Amino acid sequence: MRVEAFICINEKAQCEELREYMLELGAPIARTASDNYIIDLQQIISVCDIVFKVEKENEIEMVLNSIVSVLLQVGANQPEAPALLASFCDQLIKAPTPKTASTAFRVLQNLFNGFIHTPHRYRIYLALIQLCELSGQVRLIYNHLPQFKKWFPVEEFGGEKIQFLLRLLHSILQTNKLPDMAAKVMVELLTTYTEENASQAREDAHKCIVSAIADPNTFLMDYLLTLKPVKFLEGEPIYELLTIFVTENLSAYVDFYKSHASYITDTLNLSHDANMQKMRLLTFMQMAEMKKELNFVDIQKELQLTSDQVEFFIIDVLKTKLVKAHIDQSNQKVIVSLTMHRTFGRTQWKQLHETLKQCSLNMSKIQDTLIQYMIAYNQSVH
Structure with missing residues (x-):
């Protein structure tokens, strides 16, 4: 041949x-x-x-x-171009094996790069998403959000097309156990909705909340409450559950679970044990924000632990690096040096502003001291 x-x-x-x-x-x-x-x-x-x-x-x-x-x-401007490209994409996604799919994926990348400045890139990228799982190239299909937004601005392609693409991306990333990337894609998907069409994103908003709660590495969730499709769910159990994970303590979750056990485990398919562990971590963070010295007895009571579990739990907290502290075993205390905030609102911005202002003031004092030292030194030499 x-x-x-x-x-x-x-x-x-x-x-x-x-x-x-x-x-x-x-x-x-x-x-x-x-x-x-x-x-x-x-x-x-x-x-x-x-x-x-x-x-x-x-x-x-x-x-x-x-x-x-x-x-x-043939080029992008020929009337036959859309049909030709769509047909070629349809043929390539028929690749039957991981090996041939990998080859087809590379070919589609060449095609995408060739048409990257044309509207046809949308159809080619869609085929790349459809091939990425079989070809083992999931990480290549989505690198970071700014690049995606540059390629596919809503103003050019319209909300519905971008939402379809993001929804498909989210599904692929979640299936392939890339929760961080999937979460960013889902949040971006929800930001494409307005107050007028937020009700259409009900299912997506549910998925976003459940994914955030289920992810063992996601602890800061207050930003979800600002998303319009999530706000639309206000008054529903899913919104109440999210609010608990954002601002409340363990006892609030336990009370919610008593009246919504089936909803959490069967409807949302969430693990109650995993929820308890995350809420303990979040509650401990909240305690560490308010007090820099925490007694074992208070930790045991607030987190509903046995006395034998307290120290092991604190060690687990320190491993997450959400809180920096050391254990004073002789006095049965935890001495907190730093903790991550559960929410970052006006109060936290004000604290940050004050901290930076104090830092700037301290630097000015050091600079003034150095200048005075240099003046004194020069005078002593001459």
Whole structure:
């Protein structure tokens, strides 16, 4: 099979070589070319998934990249471009194995880069998402939110298209156990809704809250309460549960669980034991914000622990690095040096402002002291 002829020839000749190659593989395609190479390209693309049965991976990639090169020559402005690109994407997502999917993924990346400044990038990116799981390239499909927003501004593609893309991304990331990335995508999805259509995001808002509560590494959740679709849930049990995790203590959660046990475990599919552990951590953080010395007895009572569990729990807290402290075992106390805030609102901003102002004042005093020292030194020398 003469695959070497695919490079450095014009688009018509390239299509002729591709046709011959597909025929040799047994593709159901017309044997004679038309006068219009775009018609030929449509036919070639319609059967190009046959290359996945070729054993040599580099040969598959070369053939598919040859089609990419012709598509680039067709360009983004031709009326046939959307249909050609959509058809090619549909063929590539048929890759049957992780190996062929990985090849198809690389080819689609080349196609995406070729059309990155055109509206067609949306359709290509959608195919990349559909292929990323089988190809094992989930981490490549989403690097960081600013890049995604640069590629797909809502003003250009519209809210519904972006929401569909983000929802699909969230599902893939969550399925592949990438909770941090999935959470960022879900929050971005919820920010695309306005007060007028926030009610349409009910299911997404539920998923966002449940994911945040279930994630053992997520402790700061106050920002969720500012999202319009989440605000729309106010008055419902899910909103009350989120509020407990944001501002309340363990006893408030225990009271909620007594009247909503089935809702938490069956409807939301959350682990009560995991919720208890997280609420203990959050309650301890709240205690550490208010007092810098905490007695074991108070910790035991507030966190509903046995006396034997207190020290082990404190060690677990310190491992999270949410609180910096040391244990005074002889006096049965915890001495807190630093704690992360559960919420960061006006009060915390004010505290930060005061801290920075004091820091600036201290630096000025040091500078003045150094200047006086240098003046005195110079006078003593001369």
